[in-house]
Amino acid sequence: MDFLPNKTISMASSPEGAAVMDAYKKALATAATVSAYAMLARGMARELLPDELRAAVRWGAAFVRSRYSAPDKERHTIVIRRMLGLGLGVGGVYNSLGGGYSENDLFDAALTYLATKIDPQSMRRLCLSRTRKTEPGGSSSWSTLLTMENGGSTTDTFQGVEFQWTSIESGGNDGNKNNKAQESLELTFDAEHAQTALDEYVPFIMSTAEELRLRDRALKIFLNESSSWRGINHHHPATFDTLAMDPSIKQAVIADLDRFLKRKEYYRRIGKAWKRGYLLYGPPGTGKSSLVAAMANYLRFNLYDLDLSGVHDNSCLQRLLMEMANKSILVIEDIDCSFDTMTREDKPPKVYTDTDSDEDDDEYDDAGAGGYRRQGRERTVTMSGLLNVIDGLWSTTGEERVIVFTTNYKDRLDRALLRPGRMDMHVYMGHCGWDAFKTLARNYHLLDDHALFPEIQELLAAVEVTPAEVSEMLLRSEDVNVALQVLMEFLQARRSKTNNVNDKNGGMTK
Numbered sequence: 160m161d162f163l164p165n166k167t168i169s170m171a172s173s174p175e176g177a178a179v180m181d182a183y184k185k186a187l188a189t190a191a192t193v194s195a196y197a198m199l200a201r202g203m204a205r206e207l208l209p210d211e212l213r214a215a216v217r218w219g220a221a222f223v224r225s226r227y228s229a230p231d232k233e234r235h236t237i238v239i240r241r242m243l244g245l246g247l248g249v250g251g252v253y254n255s256l257g258g259g260y261s262e263n264d265l266f267d268a269a270l271t272y273l274a275t276k277i278d279p280q281s282m283r284r285l286c287l288s289r290t291r292k293t294e295p296g297g298s299s300s301w302s303t304l305l306t307m308e309n310g311g312s313t314t315d316t317f318q319g320v321e322f323q324w325t326s327i328e329s330g331g332n333d334g335n336k337n338n339k340a341q342e343s344l345e346l347t348f349d350a351e352h353a354q355t356a357l358d359e360y361v362p363f364i365m366s367t368a369e370e371l372r373l374r375d376r377a378l379k380i381f382l383n384e385s386s387s388w389r390g391i392n393h394h395h396p397a398t399f400d401t402l403a404m405d406p407s408i409k410q411a412v413i414a415d416l417d418r419f420l421k422r423k424e425y426y427r428r429i430g431k432a433w434k435r436g437y438l439l440y441g442p443p444g445t446g447k448s449s450l451v452a453a454m455a456n457y458l459r460f461n462l463y464d465l466d467l468s469g470v471h472d473n474s475c476l477q478r479l480l481m482e483m484a485n486k487s488i489l490v491i492e493d494i495d496c497s498f499d500t501m502t503r504e505d506k507p508p509k510v511y512t513d514t515d516s517d518e519d520d521d522e523y524d525d526a527g528a529g530g531y532r533r534q535g536r537e538r539t540v541t542m543s544g545l546l547n548v549i550d551g552l553w554s555t556t557g558e559e560r561v562i563v564f565t566t567n568y569k570d571r572l573d574r575a576l577l578r579p580g581r582m583d584m585h586v587y588m589g590h591c592g593w594d595a596f597k598t599l600a601r602n603y604h605l606l607d608d609h610a611l612f613p614e615i616q617e618l619l620a621a622v623e624v625t626p627a628e629v630s631e632m633l634l635r636s637e638d639v640n641v642a643l644q645v646l647m648e649f650l651q652a653r654r655s656k657t658n659n660v661n662d663k664n665g666g667m668t669k
């Protein structure tokens with residue numbers, strides 16, 4: 160054993176050293192036996208099998224391998240860096256334009272998307288981060304993100320294709336491990352799916368991440384102040400679940416909104432602006448404003464609540480509407496009042512600065528820019544001006560916008576507004592029926608049944624009350640028995656009053 164190093168020999172002088180030596184010798188003996196058998200088998204094969212037969216066996220084995228074992232597929236990788244413009248300065252501080260580096264939106268989108276794909280059960284190490292986001296208006300919100308630890312890897316399947324994501328450690332050649340700018344994600348897939356990856360998977364990730372971001376963001380309501388918008392956080396609790404209205408109408412509105420959201424390509428194909436108009440009408444207190452809030456919460460769109468009395472003229476109106484962001488709802492409440500007073504009864508004196516004809520503004524000119532031709536008029540916002548902006552510039556410069564007009568008196572609306580194709584859906588918000596009441600009882604008292612329900616159902620069929628009135632009665636007490644009793648007395652009083660009026664009018668009932 161003179162080939163053994165000195166150090167090992169000296170170990171043999173101790174009991175542990177002797178054990179190690181023993182094991183080593185056994186291993187050598189085993190290895191010698193195995194290689195002896197292998198040599199023997201090779202020798203026997205050479206002796207016993209003729210050359211032709213051995214060649215045939217080799218060919219057969221190669222054939223079986225090529226036929227049944229999958230060939231190694233070529234793999235492609237897309238690198239998505241956190242920062243763009245890296246590669247020149249040490250640590251990637253400056254890009255080729257000398258202007259530093261900028262964030263890569265795709266990296267952020269991929270992180271957001273992957274957070275929904277990571278299975279915390281199956282990954283041993285994960286990163287969890289919590290950040291505070293400040294919106295342009297000053298409001299802020301927290302967001303929590305689950306990401307892969309550097310070096311971690313996960314697989315996502317899209318359209319039947321497997322995409323492997325790997326998070327690559329930060330720190331480049333400069334060894335700066337804390338340099339976040341050097342982080343990247345690698346997307347690896349079979350080469351044959353490169354087209355799917357670039358043309359479909361990446362756009363899908365971008366749009367999914369955008370949807371997730373919208374769902375997470377704090378909603379805002381913008382109010383017009385002179386000629387600009389002021390945004391504040393919008394926390395209206397109304398949702399379609401809490402909205403008391405005819406169930407079939409509610410379902411129709413939800414289905415219409417869903418269809419609208421999915422139809423980007425459809426609108427593009429038919430050459431129409433991707434917008435949708437809703438006219439909500441019904442008596443005061445039936446939930447028109449609540450429906451607008453529920454729509455905003457459902458779509459996760461910001462609201463722009465336009466008060467026309469604060470708008471100076473049509474060009475100011477145009478400016479305001481053009482400032483609206485995509486994925487938003489423009490709402491003009493009580494549209495009948497806005498134009499009744501402004502364009503008809505209290506119309507300000509006409510002041511012309513050009514040689515326009517005397518044709519009346521109330522004759523709406525949908526095809527042209529009738530609302531804009533007359534510059535110089537004092538404080539005029541006209542229905543034609545509004546419709547022209549909505550149908551014209553507003554439609555072609557933005558997308559995914561919803562416009563809602565509300566009114567208590569649909570019959571007072573201008574015919575231009577009711578023209579087919581203008582407001583896509585007319586939604587009637589009516590008095591409180593039995594289904595609407597059950598929604599309110601569930602909202603306010605988590606109640607699905609009660610001994611007083613049959614009587615209340617009968618009363619609701621006999622009188623006209625608004626959901627706002629019923630809500631108010633149900634809120635009178637936290638004790639459900641008291642609240643329902645109060646409501647019943649209110650309904651009975653309303654029925655007596657209605658009967659008295661009907662008696663006076665010659666026996667008409669609801």
Ligand SMILES: Nc1ncnc2c1ncn2[C@@H]1O[C@H](COP(=O)(O)OP(=O)(O)OP(=O)(O)O)[C@@H](O)[C@H]1O
Pocket residue numbers: 401402403404441442443444445446447448449450567588625626627628630
């Ligand atoms: N359909 C409804 N579902 C649930 N709550 C309602 C409904 N209608 C009214 N309410 C309650 O009454 C309040 C006032 O209703 P809301 O302002 O939505 O009615 P509106 O039809 O817009 O009234 P107006 O025509 O006077 O503006 C709401 O904040 C809500 O609490």
